[in-house]
Amino acid sequence: MVTPLALLQESLGALVDTREASLEEARADRSGHSAPGRPLAVVHAERVEHVQETLRIATATRTPVVVRGAGTGLAGAANAGTGEIVLSTRRMTAIREVRPDDLLAVVEPGILNAELNAALAAHGLWWPPDPASRDISTVGGNIATGAGGLLCAKYGVVREAVLGVDLVLADGRLLHLGHRSVKGVTGLDLTSLVIGSEGTLGVVVGATLKLRRLVPGETCTVTATFPGVRSAAAASAAVTAAGVQPAIMELMDAASLTAVHALLALPAPTPGAAQLTIQTDGPAAGVEAETIAGILRAHDGVTIVSRDRDEGERLLAVRRSMHAAMAALGTTLIEDVSVPRSAMPAMFDEIARIEREYGLTIPTVAHAGDGNLHPNFIFDGPETPPNVWAAADELFRAAIALGGTLTGEHGIGVLKRRWLAAELGDDQWELQRRIAAVFDPLGILNPGKVFDPDA
Amino acid sequence: MVTPLALLQESLGALVDTREASLEEARADRSGHSAPGRPLAVVHAERVEHVQETLRIATATRTPVVVRGAGTGLAGAANAGTGEIVLSTRRMTAIREVRPDDLLAVVEPGILNAELNAALAAHGLWWPPDPASRDISTVGGNIATGAGGLLCAKYGVVREAVLGVDLVLADGRLLHLGHRSVKGVTGLDLTSLVIGSEGTLGVVVGATLKLRRLVPGETCTVTATFPGVRSAAAASAAVTAAGVQPAIMELMDAASLTAVHALLALPAPTPGAAQLTIQTDGPAAGVEAETIAGILRAHDGVTIVSRDRDEGERLLAVRRSMHAAMAALGTTLIEDVSVPRSAMPAMFDEIARIEREYGLTIPTVAHAGDGNLHPNFIFDGPETPPNVWAAADELFRAAIALGGTLTGEHGIGVLKRRWLAAELGDDQWELQRRIAAVFDPLGILNPGKVFDPDA
The missing domain is CATH 3.40.462.40 (FAD-linked oxidase, cap domain/gating helix)
Known part of the structure; x- marks a missing residue:
């Protein structure tokens, strides 16, 4: 039998990284928690097709996939362990489009918040999400966690700053969710569903971001x-x-x-x-x-x-x-x-x-x-x-x-799985798990994260 | 065999309305479109339990249910026809809670936007969604369509003004989605998924709304x-x-x-x-x-x-x-x-x-x-x-x-079903339909609305 690793190497060549240091690094994020064992390989996707090809191989071989950006998460959601493929979007850093007249930008997921905002400043614009990790975390990671930050009370969280996402499903199909207009209620709001889904529904390979003009005046x-x-x-x-x-x-x-x-x-x-x-x-x-x-x-x-x-x-x-x-x-x-x-x-x-x-x-x-x-x-x-x-x-x-929630901005990952049902209730927990299964019927996307019946 | 109507009347008594005029009125909204035939009855729910009981009977008898507020929709989503139960939440108008310190209110779905804002003004607060129908449309209808309005560019749409919803599923179970805190990323964002879902996922029986302080100064x-x-x-x-x-x-x-x-x-x-x-x-x-x-x-x-x-x-x-x-x-x-x-x-x-x-x-x-x-x-x-x-x-x-969308704020209903796949693509259309089926596996909630393979 041809192994998943052999298939990845045959198809994606030098993008497939099996160095000890890379595999070791992919086990942990900034939470201090590490996944048990070691992943098979890190695929450094540089284009949408690399993501699609990785997922087609993963689906064909029933191999779990952990999507990863800069690894700055605080809940272990992007930690990869035994037998898993790490799919890194960190090299996908292009800003495809900036539209000052429409207050939007289309970007790839691997760009850092700070890099994006440095580029937007030249247009008199900024993207408000401002996690404390803004200098080292990616836009894709911000979307995966539904990140917040310091400026949220006045300028909103990630969910209010994304108009649409391009999503690759577990089987490799590419979907375009959301829109470029300010308003839009066509069908179910899958963009909002993907935001904060922590790698369980698909791989974000592009995002249409809602921008603001730089705030004039003093601070x-x-x-x-x-x-x-x-x-x-x-x-x-x-x-x-x-x-x-x-x-x-x-x-x-x-x-x-x-x-x-x-x-x-x-x-x-x-x-x-x-x-x-x-x-x-x-x-x-x-x-x-x-x-x-x-x-x-x-x-x-x-x-x-x-x-x-x-x-x-x-x-x-x-x-x-x-x-x-x-x-x-x-x-x-x-x-x-x-x-x-x-x-x-x-x-x-x-x-x-x-x-x-x-x-x-x-x-x-x-x-x-x-x-x-x-x-x-x-x-x-x-x-x-x-x-x-x-x-x-x-x-x-x-x-x-007190009427609050387990997590305001870091996500559930692995560290808070065991309290998820306490907040959602068993009925909603089960409903959410079934919705995730519609996106990923084979359960190869970030298995054991967020939803884990044994947690 | 006991009919659905007999079961409703036995269980809900005078809340079940079979007057000709009521049935006729429920066939149409403000779009000018009417559903073919006539519904079985209008149930005027006054409490959450009435909604749950109606849905339990509907599930047991496989009877379709059309949820309805003030009937001011413009896409036919709340129009009811042959053999359908109309479940009206128009009598559920209570403001359960107003919290100026937390800038939130908890309300029932049948209250009109204008009534709500009149009550909030006494606290120096308002709820921004401002459809042209604000004097005659309900908060529940605003949530069902993901309504917009005149003030959106500055003050946002409904999706940015709702923290959580209480949702009764097709089988009568009650779920509490979302939270009372400003931030919250626990699990998938089902609140956003329900907003704009046009009665296909469940019945909103309560909503936690995000308020603003009245804007000081002149206009x-x-x-x-x-x-x-x-x-x-x-x-x-x-x-x-x-x-x-x-x-x-x-x-x-x-x-x-x-x-x-x-x-x-x-x-x-x-x-x-x-x-x-x-x-x-x-x-x-x-x-x-x-x-x-x-x-x-x-x-x-x-x-x-x-x-x-x-x-x-x-x-x-x-x-x-x-x-x-x-x-x-x-x-x-x-x-x-x-x-x-x-x-x-x-x-x-x-x-x-x-x-x-x-x-x-x-x-x-x-x-x-x-x-x-x-x-x-x-x-x-x-x-x-x-x-x-x-x-x-x-x-x-x-x-x-031009990079736009079929509907900015009115929804798909029946009038735009046949263009839905043109915007979403066939893959996303099918994915959305399957997600709706997780909420409503028997397909009794607003069947033929939004998703209709024969449209």
Whole structure:
């Protein structure tokens, strides 16, 4: 019998990579989790036909396929293990079209957000999705996870920034989903279904993106220090309730702030102090920043207001260094619960309770403008210990009980499969699994990810 | 054998309506099209359990069910014929919850947009979807069609304004889709899949809506008259290209303008003249209105600028009277193609070509800010004549060729089924049909709508 690997090599030649280092790299993402065993090969697709040919061979030989971009995921969705083909779209980086008049661009999936936005800036345009990984993550990966980021409350998430996708099905057929017009309700909205489907429905080989014009005017930055995380959370809720719309509103608790200050060799913060970093932009940026600073001071915040864009970036650098600061402490399980904004103080109370009950410190940052929290569990060694999973279990159930969700922007991947039915309910879980089977009847696309009856 | 009607009456008593007038009314919507034959009964559901019970009986007896709100659809999707149960959610009008702090409301599907917004105004909030039918159409109908409206370019369509839906499946099971948080990527996005699914996937019995704060400041209105529709279309494209974002930008061609002026007993417009009506809102409304007026004048527009909100409503009333003006001329087939904004002048050229080739006048209005055109075919008698269908066929194919779509906001219903595969392609058409079958394996929900192999 001809093996899948032999068929791939015969058909795709040098695009098929079986180097030890490549296979090893494809086992893991930035979640710290690795798949068991090693994949068969990494196929470095450079054109749509390479993706189609890989999937035809995979279907013919019933070989599982894991689609992969830059490998910056935080839920293990793109980790590949024993017997799997890794299908990388990282080399497909072309910007096929930019239309300033229609505020759209057509791109390939492997381009990085930062590269795309550098190219769009020349046209006075940008694509808003702004995950913390924007310098190293791909547009395809953003679509696969339904990524969010820092700017979502004002400028939306990926789902609001994609008009259509070209999708290769498991059997190699190419579909064009969505449209180029602003409006469109022809048939079922499969574009939205693909966004956030984490490689289970097909392979995105092109995307029509909805752009915005660069925001004119200055960017103002407000930082405020609070006696504790609860008062910081209450202050951020008060900003939202006042009807001011910051572009960015980031919250860091005391443990996060301490870790980042240590990493950046800054003076240690006041013990217990939490921080909000808020940016406003657009024509009213200055007025809004002053309004916000007033609200924060009324909530016991000690504020600094800066109208300098570079100074603002330096202030935000503290928040952007969170991932590195956590990595310096040990292995990190970064969680991603999201709750209605009014429930943020209660969610911080739940985190404090879980810290006490499990004897853990759980440094937490939050996209406070949209209620998305990233609690970080830190431990030694590669495997997440049982007590951390038990604490995470309490965290997830608390978020769901507060009207929230398991994951605001990272996805389910492998790390959150076992809680999926707790949020969806068994009936919806089964319905979703059956919908995925319509796209991929043989179950060769990212098997065991998202939906796993044994998780 | 016990009939479905007897089972419904036994179980739901006085909620089951078999009056001639009710059955007759349920055959038609505002499209002018009527279903053949007459439905069995109208069930006036008042609670979720009534919907579930109706669907359990329908499933047990294999009886088709047509869900219906206010009957204002324009594609025949809610028209019910021989042997069908009409399931009306029009009496389910409760606002279950309004949360100003979380900018959300939980409502039942039968409430009218206008009623909802009147109630939300007391909280300083609104729900942006703004179809021309907003005074007479339901939130459930808006969700079923994925409605758009006048304000979409600035404030988004229904898909961007719904966080979650409660859905009763064909077999009576109740699912809770989506979430209450701003962000959420747990599993597949079934909420987006249900939006615009036109009654084929399930019955929406509740919706968690994403609200906005009322826009502060004045509303300014600019009207401009142009020598012809092409210059008006070019002027509107120039406004978009200039980076100014109107709240509303409506275009009326000469035939539309003439018909509305006749209906409202206004002086006849200059022959051939087309009109743009543009509103700006928010803190910069006045400055933006002046900028826009300058652009329009540079494109041969004769402009009037008003800063008075009531005067603005009077100017917009001309546009809002379009439907009535067309109805006064005869039976109307209102089309709904949407194209990339830059293709609008080309689309008007195509309409002019079709008018010449078929000897028709096709009065056309457009939501010019988002490239959504409503060409109106007028004829005598209840049946759409073959030459009108032939002209519509050319219209649809022209829109698709320009990178556009069959329907921007009205949906496929029965009237556009036969062009669905032309836009989706056969593979995607079949995939969509199979996805619908996962929700409704017996095919009892709105059979023959949207997907019809014989259309």
